[in-house]
Amino acid sequence: MFTFTKTARALAAALAISGALASAPAHAAGTLNVAITQDAGSWDPIDTFVTWWGSVGSNLFDGLTMRGADMKLQPGLATSWEFLDNDTRIRFKLRDNVKFHDGEPFNADAVKFTFDRLLGPEGAKGPQQSNYNSIDKVVVVDEHTVDFVMKRPDPVILTKLAGYGGMIVPPKYIQEKGDAYFTEHPVGTGPFKFVEYKPKISLTLARNDDYWGGKPKLDQVVFRFIAEPATQVAELQAGRVDIATAIPLGLVDTIKKSSIAGVVSTSGPGTVVARYDTSRGITKDRDVRRALIMAVDRDAIIKQLLLGYAKPIASFQGDLSFGYDPALKPLPFNPAEAKKLLAKAGVKPGAAIQLDIRGSDSQFREVAQAIAGYLQGVGIKTTIKPYETPVLINDIIPQGKTGELWQMYWGGWTYDYDNTAYLMYHTGQKWNPYDKDAKLDAMLDAQRNTYKVDERQKTLRGIAAYVADNALEMPLYALDTVVGVNKRVKNLSVPGDIRFRFVEASVD
């Protein structure tokens, strides 16, 4: 018994000491602590495939163009641009008096170096090159002017130049230190400079006093890599991170109730639909596909299961997407009408279908169960089949081995409907195992060949309407980006694509 009390006493003492140690100030003044899910491993823009790279990279680097938190395109390192020679050449005027963090000047040579590298053998090793291979080459006109000579029209190129692979890198620094060194010691022109990188643990940035867009308010930004959402929330509640970027919806209320943090949400790029096997079974019939959509109360799913942190959709895109049409409304929830359509199509009550889902997506599992419940209401028996995500996206879908319905989650940081529509609906695409539609192909090709913004928008809206009319998929919802923020953070703008730029943000 004696030993036992001694042990307990020792433990109590240890706890007391640790308490004293831990009560040291959790955050230093002027330092913003951000939790992101994944360590990108490389901070070189051309190696990037991890979306979380953008949360860090957008503070380190600039592109020729830039996007605000409203996703509107604005000048970045280029102050203006014009289309020449029948749209085969884009001329950019470059910003003057900009320096990289290592002091070397930003100029036309840096732009040429960046794109020669991206489009050459070094870029071929990574996944970014494919986003930019509509560019044939970059030609230096003078110190502050460059021409992009295009291989083929690419209406999304101006948006793409605002992110990831298109970020401008310092030629001299990379030539002197080498690519491998640059990967872990990035240098750009952005509002913050690189300080320290601890793989899998954290990355620290410090203010760039000479930033061309104005001196940032923060002294430092520390990114911590925390994969587990519940852990991010615990850190947020403990006041040790200021921004938590992965919030399980079930914990939103807990955060709201806490005295030190709140929740900010905006329209994210991620959109969820259940697509149909249009080649066989009962879903071959357009009326059946429409009936199944009408049978499911999508608004109730958003309200009950996603706690309102999603928006109803009529096509495979959210409201910030280029190609979104506010006039296009989803089919209404109408089980009676659905039953009539099913009866007319000769579908007997008790007919069975299968819904393939990503097994690791616990949120969608609940949604799938709700869908199955609603379909039961109109006499359709649904089997939910969970797959290991890579198996579903690498094998089952491309080989056309899905059930009648299959979950599809998509959404690119470009917020351009082309990125979804072309890959989902064009004949021969990996994500389109079932349909061959010449009319749809023609529309998809047409919008890829014009820089005329209005014309392109009209075509994209036409595609969305056509797909909705043919009910190629059951549109479900566009997810919001939900971020937990400590109340001491001021003037923070939260972009839906989590590519934060902390120029205006400050901490108390």
Add this chain to the structure above:
Amino acid sequence: MIGFLLKRVLQAVFVIVAVTLLVSYAVRLTGDPAIMLSQGAGSVSEQDLQNIRQALGLNRPFPVQYLSYMQGIVTGDFGRSFMGGTSVAHLIGDALPATLLLAFVSLALSLVISVPLGVHAAVHKGKAADQAIRIFSLIGLSFPNFWLALMLVLLLSITFPLLPPSGWDGPVSLIMPALTMAVILSATNVRLVRTTMLETLSAQYVMVARSKGLRERVVLYKHALRNCSIPLITYMGLQFGGLIGGIVVIEKVFNWPGMGTLAFDAIASRDYPVLQGSVTVLALVIIIVNLLVDIAYGIVDPRIRIR
């Protein structure tokens, strides 16, 4: 002893080959890293995927990839991560000490908890204290470890902000993860200590020791406990494999910068070199610990040394 060690080392080599072969092969069945890597990149053509596979060395046949990996291991080169090309040896070099520290502190803490409790229960067999300890151990056994971890975080980081909820902020960060592991381990260890102690206490030398007028504490901890240690050491050796498995989950909850977090992230991104490297090293650790357990028998019980 030398022959015995040699035999064990040969077994270890066989185990390593089997483990690496299994992991390398199995992970390649679960999806193409080129596709996983380029998911965030938007439109990707088959040519782009080919380029990435070529850059990662994935277009070679499996036996070639496996052999070049094994060749690397022998020379201490575990390859480079698919994500950014950091050296795997470097990543493991950072992560392994963190995991070992957590594992040994957890084990030690579980001994500190379970030995006194187990002895106490054995001495007071059938009494209220014994019942209480056995009920608590049953409750401990039925806890999912991640749940216990989350509850600790809730209590000690949020309700009472005493400890950092995750990461490594110095030794204080050890408390919660180690306590979680220790509670789970202790639940079984208490029962083991109690049972072996009960057997030992009925032995004649204990009666002799008592009749010599030795203090009860000396009888229990000096004479009886030492004779309980063989089954305890055996069991702890066996437990170590499970402990490492449990640590993978606990590390994720506490964002502990160790092998579990490393392996978990590697699985999520199909980062073959990191996954192969960390599984190989963890297998090695378990083999070494088991070897040490065999050697420890000899130290604790000279009879085994002679045999």
